Amino acid sequence: EIVKFKLKFVGRETLRTKFGKIKTMVFRPLVQSGRVFKEEESLTVWISDDENKIPLRIKAELAVGSIKADLETFKGLKNSFMVIN
Known part of the structure; x- marks a missing residue:
């Protein structure tokens, strides 16, 4: 099933994880506010850059x-995982 949605690029950020510091891209998919989420931009996702x-x-x-x-x-993983020291 294909579902169309809007995705907002917020910027880049270095994230501290259990694997170490990792460069990420931050996105906010627009979700339906009301029943589950407080606002349209209530969900934030960090993806490895x-x-x-x-x-x-x-x-x-x-x-x-x-x-x-x-x-x-x-x-x-197909590619090596990039961790910042």
Whole structure:
């Protein structure tokens, strides 16, 4: 199924993860506010700024609180994972 949606590029950021510091691109997909999300820009996604484009973190402001999810493990990447020391 194909679902069209709008995605806003927020900028670039260095993210501290359990793997080390990683350069990321930050996006905000526009979501429907009301039942689940507080506002249209309540969801933020951090994607690795390398050839892999791995989703590293997702953070959302919900109608009844908030949620944050970080990548725990990965394997079988086509390209090497870029960690900043």
